[in-house]
Amino acid sequence: MSFVISNKCVGCHACMVVCPNQAVYPDADLANQFHIHPKRCDECSAHYDNPQCASICPVEEAILDSARNPLNPVGSLMPAILESQKLTQTFGSKYDG
Numbered sequence: 001m002s003f004v005i006s007n008k009c010v011g012c013h014a015c016m017v018v019c020p021n022q023a024v025y026p027d028a029d030l031a032n033q034f035h036i037h038p039k040r041c042d043e044c045s046a047h048y049d050n051p052q053c054a055s056i057c058p059v060e061e062a063i064l065d066s067a068r069n070p071l072n073p074v075g076s077l078m079p080a081i082l083e084s085q086k087l088t089q090t091f092g093s094k095y096d097g
């Protein structure tokens with residue numbers, strides 16, 4: 001089975017870097033759209049307990065399972081975003097000053 005990248009993708013490259021099967025590739029025409037090669041993706045079953053692309057993707061609904069359900073549904077990444085904002089407010093951005 002293979003996962004799919006939806007048009008919510010913003011082309012950040014993160015999933016391409018972590019994929020153990022080199023299954024992720026950029027769209028030839030759209031700058032901010034990536035895809036998953038269906039014959040290369042094994043849902044990470046041979047290497048990891050969790051799909052690495054979905055674990056690192058920062059965008060909700062960008063990666064879908066074989067039934068086309070989002071692996072990071074709406075609202076699922078919000079706690080991580082809020083925690084990141086809290087840390088930035090506490091310690092400042094590394095780009096400040």
Ligand code: SF4
Nearest residue numbers: 019041043044051053
């Ligand atoms: S589930 Fe694993 S093998 Fe499939 S695209 Fe994502 S990182 Fe690659």
Ligand code: SF4
Nearest residue numbers: 009010012013015057
């Ligand atoms: S990690 Fe998510 S947003 Fe980034 S390229 Fe992959 S699918 Fe697109």
